[in-house]
Amino acid sequence: MLLFSYIWPIALVIICNTVYQVCAKSVPVEIDPLASLTVTYLVAAIMSGLLYLWLGESVDFLGEYRKLNWAPFVLGAVIVGLEAGWIYAYKAGWPVSTGFIVQSSVLAAALLLVGYWLYQEPLAWNKVVGVAICLIGLVVINYR
Numbered sequence: 001m002l003l004f005s006y007i008w009p010i011a012l013v014i015i016c017n018t019v020y021q022v023c024a025k026s027v028p029v030e031i032d033p034l035a036s037l038t039v040t041y042l043v044a045a046i047m048s049g050l051l052y053l054w055l056g057e058s059v060d061f062l063g064e065y066r067k068l069n070w071a072p073f074v075l076g077a078v079i080v081g082l083e084a085g086w087i088y089a090y091k092a093g094w095p096v097s098t099g100f101i102v103q104s105s106v107l108a109a110a111l112l113l114v115g116y117w118l119y120q121e122p123l124a125w126n127k128v129v130g131v132a133i134c135l136i137g138l139v140v141i142n143y144r
Contacts, residue, residue, distance in 0.1 A: 020086075021086070021096050021100055022096070024083070024086040024087050024090055025090045025096045027087050027090070029091060033083075033084050033087035033088055033091070034084060036087065037080060037083050037084060037087075040083065041080075052064075086099075098141050098142070101137070101138070101141060102138055102141070102142070104134075105131075105134035105135055105137060105138050106135075106138075108130075108131050108134055109131045109134070109135060112127055112128070112131050
């Protein structure tokens with residue numbers, strides 16, 4: 001059971017991220033990405049509320065909202081940037097097969113530094129080598 005509780009969140013992220021990339025690539029070119037995102041976030045808000053009612057340990061929206069700090073507000077702004085960035089990237093012609101790899105490789109390098117500086121995570125040699133390999137892979141993937 002412990003293994004399942006460790007694996008299912010990553011499996012959910014992988015499945016949802018795959019569907020997410022397909023959806024972001026499929027947003028009609030004619031629509032303004034920010035107009036499209038208003039529908040996206042309306043659906044997300046409704047789903048979040050329904051899932052909270054269904055799965056929440058206690059159904060106390062106000063009690064939960066009192067626990068908020070700055071993070072959910074910044075996360076909301078950052079998510080809009082992520083979503084809009086992907087839609088604009090696909091509109092600009094980024095292939096779904098390489099856009100995500102480029103983003104993930106650079107993100108891995110950035111998060112390695114963030115983990116080290118903000119959270120005192122060890123900067124092990126194998127992580128540095130792994131990120132270097134990812135960055136070398138970017139050159140190979142984007143070489144024409």
